[in-house]
Amino acid sequence: MSEIIAIANQKGGVGKTTTAVNLAASLAVEEKKVLLIDIDPQANATTGLGFARTDYEYNIYHVLIGRKKMSDIILETTIETLDLVPANIGLVGLEKDFYDSGIKNKELVLKEKLAEVKEKYDYIIIDSPPALGPITINSLSAANSVIIPIQCEFYALEGVAQLLNTIKLIKKTINPKLKIKGFLPTMYSAQNNLSKNVLYDLEQHFSSKLFASESDTNEETGDGRYIVIPRNVKLAESPSFGKPILLYDIKSSGSIAYQNLAQSILAAS
Ligand SMILES: Nc1ncnc2c1ncn2[C@@H]1O[C@H](COP(=O)(O)OP(=O)(O)O)[C@@H](O)[C@H]1O
Ligand SMILES: [Mg+2]
Numbered sequence: 001m002s003e004i005i006a007i008a009n010q011k012g013g014v015g016k017t018t019t020a021v022n023l024a025a026s027l028a029v030e031e032k033k034v035l036l037i038d039i040d041p042q043a044n045a046t047t048g049l050g051f052a053r054t055d056y057e058y059n060i061y062h063v064l065i066g067r068k069k070m071s072d073i074i075l076e077t078t079i080e081t082l083d084l085v086p087a088n089i090g091l092v093g094l095e096k097d098f099y100d101s102g103i104k105n106k107e108l109v110l111k112e113k114l115a116e117v118k119e120k121y122d123y124i125i126i127d128s129p130p131a132l133g134p135i136t137i138n139s140l141s142a143a144n145s146v147i148i149p150i151q152c153e154f155y156a157l158e159g160v161a162q163l164l165n166t167i168k169l170i171k172k173t174i175n176p177k178l179k180i181k182g183f184l185p186t187m188y189s190a191q192n193n194l195s196k197n198v199l200y201d202l203e204q205h206f207s208s209k210l211f212a213s214e215s216d217t218n219e220e221t222g223d224g225r226y227i228v229i230p231r232n233v234k235l236a237e238s239p240s241f242g243k244p245i246l247l248y249d250i251k252s253s254g255s256i257a258y259q260n261l262a263q264s265i266l267a268a269s
Contacts, residue, residue, distance in 0.1 A: 003269060004114070004124040005181060006143035011159050012130035014151040015186030017044040018235055019261075020127035022254070023147075025244030026262035028082035032122040035074070038087035039110070039139055040129035046086040049077050050242025059088040063113050064138075065097050070117045078247065083121075095134050106134060107174050111142035123265075132166050140167060141174045145181035150202060152188045152195040152228075157202075182211045184261070188228040199223060211264045222257065227264060229257045 007020045017040070024036040038045035039060050046059075056075055062068040063085075075084045098106045105112075110126075118124065128139040140146060146167065150156050171178050183206050188195045202210060203226075211227035222228055229235070232254035238245045245255040 002118050002121045002124055003145070004118075004126065004143045005265075006126045006128055006139045006146045007149065008128040008136055008139060008146050008163065009148050009150070009159070010130055010132045010136065010163060011151070015149040015184075015229060016130070017048060017127050018239075019147065019149050019184060019186065019229070019258075020125050021045050021048045021239070022235070022245050022258035023261055023265075024123070024125040025079055025082055025246055026258045027123050027125075027265070028079045029246060030262060030266060031081060032266070033081050033083075033120060035083045035085065035117065035121045035124045037085040037110075037124060037126045039085075039091070039135055040087055040127055041089050041091040042129070043087040043089065044239065045127040046084065046088075048239035048242065049084055049244070051075060051084070051086055053088070056086050059086045059090070061088055061090045061094060064091075064094060064109050065101070070113050074117065079244070091129075091135065098134060107137050107141045107170075110138040114142055132162065137166075137170065140170045140178060143175070143178060145179040147181050147184055149184045149186045149229075150198065152185050152192070152198040152231075154194060156198040157205075180209055181265070182209050184211065185223075185226070185228040187231040188223065189231045190222065195228075199226065199228065211261060213260065214264065214267075215260055222253075227257065227260050229261075230254060232257075 007016045024034050028034040058068045058073045063070050077084050126139045128136045183202055185199055213227050230253045232252055234249045234252035235245055235254035238248035241248055
């Protein structure tokens, strides 16, 4: 059975794509068959894995509007067990296309299109765009669970209530089994009180939804109790080399943190 995990937060720049790419890669090197779905018009997960616009003719947009099958557009990556469904800026037209075509159940299109390939994978990770529009709704409707990256900055929890309301509504109407897999503090700096405050706030409100840390995290980069993703320049650099962090600098604190997250998810499955 495959597990479908959406990475979502309607705020931009909080670490969704970094989490999607590096969690997918970290699960794949554990010999799990993983499909990473880029469903953000910005296509950062696609470029972050080294694909240029000219490397692929069709993308998720063509699947969602019914022009292509999911299996037609899947790309193989440099990690043998990691495949990618690429995105493209053309996705910005999706809402209008759905509207023009008068399609029914437009929230469930991704889920329906995934059915064809789903059983080939152990994990399907979906990188959502920074909005609570139809694309993110599709992503949450197709998923078994959602990981919410929270950037450890001022206003970190701003918008979370709205996201949780959306999740609640989707649970009530289209996807009753959707679970919150966890909140993932990102860009955490142990030296920075702001980071500690954000983690404290998360602990107050959602302690059961933080990922417990099993390994001895380096106190300089981590928290020790919970898995947090440290602010690590290697994580920011690796997409420009078209690589997930573990092919760029496997020993970096960012790489270790995402491997720990993958271990935690594997242990829970
Ligand atoms: N833990 C981190 N340490 C340092 N830079 C990071 C980290 N996580 C993300 N970044 C950088 O922050 C920016 C936003 O991250 P990204 O994953 O693209 O967010 P989102 O997908 O939510 O918009 C990117 O430039 C990314 O490389
Ligand atoms: Mg992104």
